[in-house]
Amino acid sequence: MTADTVMKKIQGGGSVSVYDACNGFGQVAASAAIDECMKTASENGIGAVGIRNTNNFGTAGYFGEKAANNGMIGIVMGNAAPAIAPPGGTKAILGTNPICFAFPSPETEFPIVLDMATSNAARGKIRLALRNGEKIPLGWALDSNGEPTDDPAAALEGSLIPMGGYKGFGLSMMIDIMAGLITGSAYGGEVKNLNHPNSYSRNGNLFIVIDPTFFISKDEYDLRMKTLIENIRSCGEPGKVTLPGEIEYNSYLRSVDSINLKDTQISDTNKLAASLGIGKELVPAERKGGNK
Amino acid sequence: MTADTVMKKIQGGGSVSVYDACNGFGQVAASAAIDECMKTASENGIGAVGIRNTNNFGTAGYFGEKAANNGMIGIVMGNAAPAIAPPGGTKAILGTNPICFAFPSPETEFPIVLDMATSNAARGKIRLALRNGEKIPLGWALDSNGEPTDDPAAALEGSLIPMGGYKGFGLSMMIDIMAGLITGSAYGGEVKNLNHPNSYSRNGNLFIVIDPTFFISKDEYDLRMKTLIENIRSCGEPGKVTLPGEIEYNSYLRSVDSINLKDTQISDTNKLAASLGIGKELVPAERKGGNK
Numbered sequence: 296m297t298a299d300t301v302m303k304k305i306q307g308g309g310s311v312s313v314y315d316a317c318n319g320f321g322q323v324a325a326s327a328a329i330d331e332c333m334k335t336a337s338e339n340g341i342g343a344v345g346i347r348n349t350n351n352f353g354t355a356g357y358f359g360e361k362a363a364n365n366g367m368i369g370i371v372m373g374n375a376a377p378a379i380a381p382p383g384g385t386k387a388i389l390g391t392n393p394i395c396f397a398f399p400s401p402e403t404e405f406p407i408v409l410d411m412a413t414s415n416a417a418r419g420k421i422r423l424a425l426r427n428g429e430k431i432p433l434g435w436a437l438d439s440n441g442e443p444t445d446d447p448a449a450a451l452e453g454s455l456i457p458m459g460g461y462k463g464f465g466l467s468m469m470i471d472i473m474a475g476l477i478t479g480s481a482y483g484g485e486v487k488n489l490n491h492p493n494s495y496s497r498n499g500n501l502f503i504v505i506d507p508t509f510f511i512s513k514d515e516y517d518l519r520m521k522t523l524i525e526n527i528r529s530c531g532e533p534g535k536v537t538l539p540g541e542i543e544y545n546s547y548l549r550s551v552d553s554i555n556l557k558d559t560q561i562s563d564t565n566k567l568a569a570s571l572g573i574g575k576e577l578v579p580a581e582r583k584g585g586n587k
Numbered sequence: 588m589t590a591d592t593v594m595k596k597i598q599g600g601g602s603v604s605v606y607d608a609c610n611g612f613g614q615v616a617a618s619a620a621i622d623e624c625m626k627t628a629s630e631n632g633i634g635a636v637g638i639r640n641t642n643n644f645g646t647a648g649y650f651g652e653k654a655a656n657n658g659m660i661g662i663v664m665g666n667a668a669p670a671i672a673p674p675g676g677t678k679a680i681l682g683t684n685p686i687c688f689a690f691p692s693p694e695t696e697f698p699i700v701l702d703m704a705t706s707n708a709a710r711g712k713i714r715l716a717l718r719n720g721e722k723i724p725l726g727w728a729l730d731s732n733g734e735p736t737d738d739p740a741a742a743l744e745g746s747l748i749p750m751g752g753y754k755g756f757g758l759s760m761m762i763d764i765m766a767g768l769i770t771g772s773a774y775g776g777e778v779k780n781l782n783h784p785n786s787y788s789r790n791g792n793l794f795i796v797i798d799p800t801f802f803i804s805k806d807e808y809d810l811r812m813k814t815l816i817e818n819i820r821s822c823g824e825p826g827k828v829t830l831p832g833e834i835e836y837n838s839y840l841r842s843v844d845s846i847n848l849k850d851t852q853i854s855d856t857n858k859l860a861a862s863l864g865i866g867k868e869l870v871p872a873e874r875k876g877g878n879k
Contacts, residue, residue, distance in 0.1 A: 306801065306802060306803075308632060308801055309602070309630060309631030309632040309633070309801060310601070310602050310631045310632050310633050310634075311631070311632030311633055311797075311801040311802065313802050313803075338601060339601030339602045339603070339631065340600060340601040340602050340603030340635065341601070341602050341603055341633055341634065341635045341795070342602075342633065343632065343633045343797065345802055368764075368765070368769075380822055380823075381819050381822050381823065381828045381829075381830075382828065382829055383823045383827040383828040383829055384819070384822030384823030384827065384828040385822065385823060386821075386822040386823070387822075388818055388819055388822045389819075396761040396765075398761075398764055407760070407764070409754075409757035409758065409760070409761055411751075411754045411757065415751065458750065458751035458754055458755075459703075459707065459750035459751045459754075459755065461829075461831075462701075462703045462750055462751075463750075463751065465701035465703065465831040466701065468699070468701070468815075468819070468830075468831060469688040469690075469701055469831075471815070472660075472690055472699070472812075472815070473660070473688075473797075476808075476811045476812065476815060477660075477797075477799045477802040477803055477808065478802060478803075479802070479803050479807070482811065482815060483811075483814055483815040483818040483819070484818050503633070503795070505603075505635065505765075505769075507769045509598065509600055509601060509603040510598060510603065510605050510637055510769040510770060510771070511598075511769055511770075511771050515771070516768075516769065519768045519774065519775075520764075520768065522775055523760075523763070523764070523768060523774060523775040526680055526775040526776050527673050527676070527680055527681075527760070527775070529678075530672055530673050530676030530677065530678040530679075530680045531672075531673065531675045531676030531677060531678070532675075535675040535676065536673045536674065536675040536676040537673075537674055537675055537753075538673075538760075539753075539757040539760060539761075
């Protein structure tokens with residue numbers, strides 16, 4: 296990975312652009328791409344920006360939300376290192392390739408955001424379980440022999456179970472084609488993990504932004520979104536139904552003052568910071584006098 | 588439903604158009620829309636066409652394939668009558684809203700097509716089980732009390748289980764917004780079944796077409812798609828791994844000479860045709876001398 300994120304324009308025509316992120320930071324590249332995509336969408340109603348040779352952008356939802364907060368619909372896709380096997384196969388070939396759809400929602404305090412891995416569980420959750428010495432639920436992963444496992448280490452050596460079986464693998468393949476194959480990035484099992492010792496990751500991304508005012512007026516959009524949310528919330532007891540993005544928003548609100556970290560995460564971070572001679576020591580909240 | 592499908596242009600600007608199908612045939616409207624969308628994509632790299640007030644288009648994959656057979660990537664979405672309940676709720680509000688992604692694939696005899704309902708099973712499969720007097724697998728549906736059921740009649744009264752739980756509901760909601768809400772069609776539980784006695788269905792559709800030659804050359808695309816398919820097929824024993832669209836293509840090949848229908852389907856169709864005084868009597872294949 297390179298420290299500077301240079302965005303080199305490879306292609307540009309009509310409502311489409313393709314950039315080479317030159318192995319820089321995924322977050323920086325994705326942020327620039329969604330900005331350009333919003334500009335194109337505001338001019339033409341819909342726009343697409345592809346990125347080749349980037350790195351893991353962290354969370355797809357962040358970039359989708361950027362579009363939604365500007366009144367637009369954001370679609371974000373990224374391919375990732377091999378983690379899931381195809382129907383009928385045992386070898387992991389495609390990533391847990393995330394896809395995000397984000398929509399402005401003036402009636403709620405948060406935009407409507409679906410940000411999902413195409414596996415039953417995101418790889419990050421399995422890495423976290425490994426770090427915390429916890430088991431994972433059966434149904435998340437297979438070991439390298441294709442057998443169900445609750446051991447996060449065996450899961451990371453094996454393959455993750457795609458959501459909805461063949462449908463999840465199919466979605467992962469669609470994302471691999473749109474984010475990796477057509478952008479000229481790595482695809483088909485070539486993407487590497489961020490911490491690979493000898494190779495760049497070469498993730499690919501595709502961003503599609505739609506300006507809904509090319510379809511209906513902003514007032515109509517706002518009114519219809521309000522109705523949709525009321526209708527969905529009325530399908531259960533008051534307060535019981537959750538909307539896509541709602542749990543994440545509530546978790547964000549809880550994190551404004553302090554972030555819920557395990558002891559091992561705190562001590563690992565402090566050890567790393569000390570070894571590099573940087574940063575302030577992380578302190579558990581209760582030692583600071585009971586912050587939530 | 589009206590017999591003539593009039594396509595009335597409502598909006599058109601940049602790379603986006605919106606049509607009112609005036610409650611005509613979904614198939615006719617979708618076919619016209621994907622054609623226009625391909626034209627826009629060939630000019631601008633990406634295009635979107637929305638349709639309001641249409642009817643069930645049958646199979647999303649047919650229209651995606653049309654794009655793929657013309658060298659383009661086709662994305663097709665449609666919303667449908669309420670069938671699935673939100674996380675935390677019990678009342679069905681959104682449809683099994685299908686989404687299709689289709690890609691040209693010169694190396695295979697068929698395009699790569701993922702055409703999926705956002706429920707574990709399509710509603711059509713449950714209707715077929717009811718007609719054939721068969722039970723359905725547990726995991727497909729809940730009855731009207733929210734309890735798992737293997738009775739297709741109870742399933743059609745209750746709700747279908749979304750694929751991957753909250754992810755499937757989330758996808759269904761994204762499709763409801765893109766195909767129904769922004770196109771000015773019915774959405775949020777308002778879409779009616781095709782056979783509703785007093786109301787038009789008012790389904791909405793969204794088509795997005797991408798011309799991959801705005802990203803990479805056709806030769807590069809073809810070569811990379813060939814590699815992707817080889818890499819995926821090499822993840823299992825020879826012939827064991829199936830690609831999205833492969834099972835459907837093989838089923839199509841088997842149907843060229845005769846279509847596999849149950850006795851009840853044949854007798855029901857013959858009864859209906861006789862009552863209307865139209866059509867030729869359907870004859871089971873073995874009575875014709877053993878056609879497959």
